[in-house]
Amino acid sequence: MKKSVFSRIALVCVCSFSFAVPAMSAAPVPWVTIGPEGGDARAFAPDPGNPSHVYLGTLTGWMYESQDGGAHWAQLSKIDNRSDLVLDNLLVDPKHPETLLVGAWVLGSPDGGLYHSADSGHTWSIVKDMKGQSIRSLTRSDSDPNTIVAGTLQGVFRSTDDGDHWSRISPQGNAEIHEVESIAIDPKNPSVIYAGTWHLPWKTTDGGKTWSNMKEGLIDDSDVFSIILDPSNPSTVYLSACSGIYKSVNAGGQFTKIQGIPSTARRTRVLMQDPVNHNTVYAGTTEGLYKTTDAGHEWVRMTSPDVIINDIYVDPRDDKHVLLATDRGGVVLSANGGVSFTDANRGFLQRQVSALAIDPANPRKMYVGVLNDKTYGGVFASDDGGTSWTQRSAGLAGRDVYSIAVTPDGNLLVGTNHGLLAWQGSGPWQTAGKVVTMTDKKVVTSKRDKKTGKIEHTTTVTQVAKPAPDIETTVPSVSISGKSWYAASTDGLFRSADKGATWVGGPLLGQTGFRHVSAHDNLVLASTQDRLFVSTDDGATWVPSLTPKELSRVHAVLVGPDAVLWIAGPEGVWVSHDNGSSYQRITTLPINDISSVTWDSGLQRVIVTSWKGDLLFGSKDDGASWNYWNAGWTLRSLNSVNGKLYGVSLYHGIVMQPDAAASEATGQPQAGGR
Numbered sequence: 001m002k003k004s005v006f007s008r009i010a011l012v013c014v015c016s017f018s019f020a021v022p023a024m025s026a027a028p029v030p031w032v033t034i035g036p037e038g039g040d041a042r043a044f045a046p047d048p049g050n051p052s053h054v055y056l057g058t059l060t061g062w063m064y065e066s067q068d069g070g071a072h073w074a075q076l077s078k079i080d081n082r083s084d085l086v087l088d089n090l091l092v093d094p095k096h097p098e099t100l101l102v103g104a105w106v107l108g109s110p111d112g113g114l115y116h117s118a119d120s121g122h123t124w125s126i127v128k129d130m131k132g133q134s135i136r137s138l139t140r141s142d143s144d145p146n147t148i149v150a151g152t153l154q155g156v157f158r159s160t161d162d163g164d165h166w167s168r169i170s171p172q173g174n175a176e177i178h179e180v181e182s183i184a185i186d187p188k189n190p191s192v193i194y195a196g197t198w199h200l201p202w203k204t205t206d207g208g209k210t211w212s213n214m215k216e217g218l219i220d221d222s223d224v225f226s227i228i229l230d231p232s233n234p235s236t237v238y239l240s241a242c243s244g245i246y247k248s249v250n251a252g253g254q255f256t257k258i259q260g261i262p263s264t265a266r267r268t269r270v271l272m273q274d275p276v277n278h279n280t281v282y283a284g285t286t287e288g289l290y291k292t293t294d295a296g297h298e299w300v301r302m303t304s305p306d307v308i309i310n311d312i313y314v315d316p317r318d319d320k321h322v323l324l325a326t327d328r329g330g331v332v333l334s335a336n337g338g339v340s341f342t343d344a345n346r347g348f349l350q351r352q353v354s355a356l357a358i359d360p361a362n363p364r365k366m367y368v369g370v371l372n373d374k375t376y377g378g379v380f381a382s383d384d385g386g387t388s389w390t391q392r393s394a395g396l397a398g399r400d401v402y403s404i405a406v407t408p409d410g411n412l413l414v415g416t417n418h419g420l421l422a423w424q425g426s427g428p429w430q431t432a433g434k435v436v437t438m439t440d441k442k443v444v445t446s447k448r449d450k451k452t453g454k455i456e457h458t459t460t461v462t463q464v465a466k467p468a469p470d471i472e473t474t475v476p477s478v479s480i481s482g483k484s485w486y487a488a489s490t491d492g493l494f495r496s497a498d499k500g501a502t503w504v505g506g507p508l509l510g511q512t513g514f515r516h517v518s519a520h521d522n523l524v525l526a527s528t529q530d531r532l533f534v535s536t537d538d539g540a541t542w543v544p545s546l547t548p549k550e551l552s553r554v555h556a557v558l559v560g561p562d563a564v565l566w567i568a569g570p571e572g573v574w575v576s577h578d579n580g581s582s583y584q585r586i587t588t589l590p591i592n593d594i595s596s597v598t599w600d601s602g603l604q605r606v607i608v609t610s611w612k613g614d615l616l617f618g619s620k621d622d623g624a625s626w627n628y629w630n631a632g633w634t635l636r637s638l639n640s641v642n643g644k645l646y647g648v649s650l651y652h653g654i655v656m657q658p659d660a661a662a663s664e665a666t667g668q669p670q671a672g673g674r
Contacts, residue, residue, distance in 0.1 A: 031632050031647070031655045033075075034386035036368060038343070038376065039350025039651070041325035044313040045090030047097045051315050055121060056325065057087025057102065058350050060651040063121050069315065070323045070333050073347035076121045079104060083634075083650060085112070088310075089138035093162065094145055101127075101163050103135030103150060110134050110153055116163060129166035130157065137183040141190040142231065149193055151180025156195050158208065169208025170195070177202050177211060184227040186234045194237070194252065196224025201239060203252050217255035219243040226271040230278055238281060238296070240268035245283060247296050260299035261290050272312035276319040282338070284309030289324060291338050302338040306375060328376035349652045351377070355404040356639050356648050357412070363641040367392075368654060369401025369414060379404065379414065379423075386646075386654060395428030396421065403478045405485075413485065413500060415475025420487050422500055432487075433500045435468045471503065481519035481559075484538050486526070488514035493526050495539045508533060508542055520559040523579065525567075527554040532567065534580040545580030558597040560606060564622060568594035573608060575623055586623040591615060596637035603643055609635040616647075631655065 040059045047053035056064040056073065060083050063076040079085050079102060089103035098120045105112035114130035117123060130150065137151035148159045155170035155178050170177040179198035186192035191207040194214075201214045201224045222241035230236035237248040239255065245268055246255040261268070267286035274280035283290040288303040289312075303309075308327035315321035322334040324341065333344035352371040359365035364385040370377035378393025379401055396416070403415035412423040413432060422432040448455050477488040485496040487503065493514050494505030508514070508526070511533070517526040524535040525545070530553060532545035547554075551569045558566040565576040567583065572592045574583040591610045598607045605620045614633055617626045633655050635647040645657040 033349045033652050034654050034656050036380040036389035037345040038330035040327050041330050043088045043311045045092050047092050048094040049097050057090050061085035070344050079115050103138040105134040136181045139183045141185045142187040144190040147190040149183050151183045182224050182227045184229050187231045194227045196227050198223050214252040225269050228271045238271050240271050242266050258296045274319050275316040282312050284312050328373040351653050353648050353653050357404040357406050358639050359406045369404045371400045374398040402476045405478045405480050415478045417474050420471045420475045431470050433502050435503045437466050437468045477516045479517045479519045486517045488517040516557040518557050518559045523559050525557045525559050525565050527557050548574050548583050556597045560599050566597045568597050598638045600640040607638050
């Protein structure tokens with residue numbers, strides 16, 4: 001059965017260098033994740049001998065495990081050191097529970113693979129026979145544990161030696177048996193296999209030698225997400241498809257559509273039978289959890305409809321103990337058979353944090369913006385340095401947050417995928433002030449010349465504010481400097497001189513599509529994807545800035561102190577000391593594909609991160625020399641508080657540099673540094 005859908009090391013370095021990165025020579029100090037917890041959870045796999053030991057797969061190649069039935073989680077390992085593997089299929093060997101198999105696929109690609117671990121998931125190797133297979137379903141035979149069957153984009157594959165070797169058992173080139181999203185094996189006969197495809201289900205009774213279509217009673221062209229067989233009566237088959245949930249009592253010869261689940265909840269990603277009471281079946285849908293206690297005659301929704309469920313685990317020792325793996329909300333736990341659920345995300349961090357802001361007046365106050373989590377995301381706040389987090393998203397209406405800044409009075413300003421919003425310390429988020437455009441107003445005055453008697457006309461032109469529509473497009477970047485606040489938007493560039501009450505702007509020198517803005521004192525640098533603009537008078541006037549011809553795309557901009565401009569992109573970093581009239585490439589930096597350039601005001605240094613690795617670099621002399629660290633995480637951006645660094649990771653929220661790794665902050669070189 002399967003459903004559909006669609007460690008680490010760090011070391012402070014105190015030496016400078018030009019190009020080569022020396023080898024590590026001292027014990028690393030890991031950076032730690034501090035939240036916010038939650039995100040996308042994909043699939044469970046319990047240890048058959050210890051149901052409290054549960055493994056959990058993710059969208060990003062990471063495996064987690066829980067030793068207490070899902071109450072707490074710990075990062076276990078990253079499969080194949082890849083961040084694009086969707087881990088939807090996990091199996092634990094019932095004879096040797098330290099042996100695991102993980103089937104993976106890649107979103108938007110036919111790539112994937114089957115991975116094997118012999119040490120409880122700490123290390124992994126790829127199974128050669130299944131290399132490159134996009135594995136969408138994986139199950140083991142109850143009657144013959146050495147038999148394992150996988151469904152892939154290419155067809156159905158089987159192993160009869162506990163996963164060591166595999167062969168295709170669906171016909172090569174078959175026009176129908178491919179994109180196999182779900183697999184079930186008869187619990188009493190391993191030769192009887194059910195395969196659900198993106199079209200209809202199929203069945204073999206002879207181990208794949210022949211296949212027959214099962215479509216009686218099914219709506220044609222139904223994606224089959226999940227198939228389960230009643231272990232006490234294998235002729236009873238439950239099947240979920242985009243057209244609903246079906247049941248057969250004659251081993252798939254005829255299906256009847258089960259009533260009781262609204263037609264809008266078409267995507268039933270997973271069916272799970274209670275291992276204790278087989279009349280109880282759970283249906284995890286894209287609109288909540290449903291449950292029947294009478295073998296499908298009547299169904300009751302057990303959660304709110306905004307819960308998207310990817311997998312279900314029912315504890316065989318206590319069937320009231322139920323775990324749900326959900327989109328955006330992570331893991332939720334019920335101790336009463338689904339009557340109520342609570343979050344169970346302690347240690348589970350899979351959120352895509354896009355931005356971090358730290359209150360300069362109180363560095364223990366942190367705010368992060370989150371992508372892709374709809375009503376489960378938005379903005380999270382911590383008042384204790386990241387130990388605990390609270391969602392503060394009322395009024396955001398599920399927006400993605402791309403940028404965030406703390407205002408001088410301690411409030412918040414965020415740029416989202418649908419406008420610029422402000423939070424005033426309490427209550428819901430609101431549109432950040434009124435938008436105006438400045439238009440020319442001509443005033444003609446007339447005056448008669450006393451000597452000549454002629455009437456002279458004088459025209460004066462002044463700029464007046466005219467109401468304009470709110471900023472409702474994407475705002476990738478916000479910057480606050482002194483009295484001026486800036487917002488880079490796909491509609492143009494906007495500035496507020498009255499603490500966000502009004503915003504003036506729009507297309508700048510005819511350009512829209514702004515992605516970055518940075519300001520310091522009266523100097524402002526803004527950019528589109530490939531063009532730069534500079535203002536030296538706090539946004540009153542602007543001039544185009546020279547864009548280095550080698551730079552293909554602007555990833556980051558920074559205005560540092562002493563009027564130093566920094567720009568970065570796939571090809572590296574450039575610096576300007578003449579307000580953007582010319583730029584010099586930094587040749588001492590041995591990385592490219594830069595993700596961020598940040599000014600650390602506490603230690604008076606610029607810090608650079610890259611999309612292509614875990615190293616980050618700091619310079620106190622405008623890039624002439626660099627110190628570096630191995631953060632252990634690929635970082636989107638950085639913030640610094642009292643010399644300690646906080647990074648925005650790709651998929652694991654905020655990571656923090658431990659005190660032991662921040663020796664440079666106190667000026668104490670770390671022995672053995674590299």
